[in-house]
Amino acid sequence: MKPTLLILAAGMASRYGSMKQVDGFGPNGETIIDYSIYDAIKAGFGKVTFIIREEFLDNFKGIFEPKLSGKIETDYVFQNFDLQQYGIDKTVERAKPWGTAHAVLAARHAIKEPFCVINADDFYGYDSFEKMAKFLTTEVADDKYSLIGYQVDRTLSDYGSVSRGVCKVNDEGNMVEINERTEVYFTEGGKVAYKDAEGEHALPNDTRVSMNFWGFTPAVFDQSLDMFKRFVDANETNPKAEFFIPLVADELIKTGVASFKVVPTASKWFGVTYKEDKPIVQESISALVENGTYPANLWA
Template identity: 70%
Template structure:
């Protein structure tokens, strides 16, 4: 059996952060967050790294990652474009940003032929998550059995503003029954709350599992993803801000009894760069991980 592939979502423009955070340096020698994810992925047993990017980012990504990864792991580049003709859609639909993370998965269908994991480029996940995902993808995954790593929401907040989180509901078997996007989650008076559009707040337990976009799939997911994407485009062709997110795929598969999603728990503390002010916190966290021996000071 082929080793699983790690698909890194890096095509966004990082509007809130203000620059191309996917290749910003955070480690002691300018390492990116992606560097630490790849380091953990290689250690965990992934066989290939696939970057999903915009084509204009290609030279930047290659110059940063190819010298480090040559001889260590296979690399591949997939372009997320605005071209819909490859999906049989002849209309030219004007958009300022790509169609979202679900569309990014679909763009990889011709280049990924083995079980694969999807992560964000700008999130730090920790080795445990990669190790557990490889174990799932190599021993449990199948055409109707997928997974998601569930982080405790209390381990995923930003000190610099509210965050969006996919809150997972699970059944007795540990499978996800639904995922609800909460777009304004933040700590308040010692508790964690999410805020609705009407301004009302609702408490969330700190141990509530949430999605940080760490998913496990097999290639069979591409067929249903394409069908759902075509339907999504038809409904949203005049809505330039609409995005086709991975949870929309998961929600369809669960509610139609097409596939299950095992929630893989982790106690790891997530950190990332939602806001530019998060950079110092990320650098401090990485420096602490280097000091305690989790990573060498010279990663590569």
């Protein structure tokens, strides 16, 4: 059974100032999602499922269906504010949905095979898809999940600090814990550091970080549903609280329900956190086209 690629594309892109999920970065206006799907097809994924807001459906279908028809199966899942569907008998007023792990839960009826989760607006590189496809077809189990671990110095922006999930990895290569560092940046000497309430701390440049590239079986839906119910109970008066995938991973690890293998990659991650990042991502993709990694016209 071929694994499924689940793309988190329901975000509002507030810092970027536009709907960056469908912004063009390649020589023929290819989006970052296009490159992820292209790599996933090449790596052996059989289906792509988009998690979007329902009002974006026609927009997404108009962009992706003509390109992907006959190449990979597509499906669309909606992330919304309806809590009844999760067995939660209350209405909570919020400006935006409940976060990445809530988005994954929205796909619980659509996915029946091992799957991986990625962000729509992140460029991950083929190596990551190849390694994840291998994990999902040979190793994954209901108590054995994974994430792709990037080197922190290959994920930073030159235009400001970023948030990164810093992984603590044991001798077996499994994640022991993940710590969200909200201010990670390059120091003047090209070293990496993060800031918190206590001040600045150095991070080794090869520290593994999560860029939200996770591998699961459908068992994770039942495993996280009760956590989500508890999260809503605890945060119904906190409109900005978000139910993130690392929260689920942390609880599954601590309760012994599942382990998370950190699959290392040397791939460079590109992202558009800031508007100024866009030309750098365009240049990076252009270089990959020139060296033959990607064709000039991705879907020709």
